[in-house]
Amino acid sequence: MKLNLPTYDFKIRVNSSGKDEIFDEFRGKYIMLSAEEWVRQNFIRYLKEVKGYPPMLIAIEKGIKVNTLQKRFDAVVYKNDGQPVVLIEFKSPDVKINQKVMEQISGYNLKLKVSYLIVSNGLTHYCCHVDYKTAHISFLKEIPEYNELKLIE
Secondary structure (H helix, E strand, O other): OOOOOOOOOOOEEEOOOOOEEEEEOOOOEEEEOOHHHHHHHHHHHHHHHOOOOOHHHEEEEEEEEEOOEEEEEEEEEEOOOOOEEEEEEEOOOOOOOOHHHHHHHHHHHHHHOOOEEEEEOOOOEEEEEEEOOOOEEEEOOOOOOHHHOOOOO
């Protein structure tokens, strides 16, 4: 499936059940290849290879407790000190990025309080900066490079 991202080569195999799997270099294992996983793998690769995000500071599918509910966010990028700075939510290309999706990632951020939120369905990408001092959220024109992130706030 063609996405609005650079093209990358991936290790893809067919498992014993006849399903496609893609090797996730961040988790170090093969993962079922869904449309959302295809977006995740391509977007994370884009962050690493084009935007300079250090692979060792990216975590995939981590659990988080929001109020009393156990949730799982798609990806998070950390600062060198281990504090989260970017929260990322991926959707399948056939899922429109709408208010509900933005509310989902904002709900996760109630706990993490990161400075950047990214949402992508592989075709459309949104990134916003959260300024906690002014209580202002601004949408950015493009995904910032890692060294452009405001790592101290």
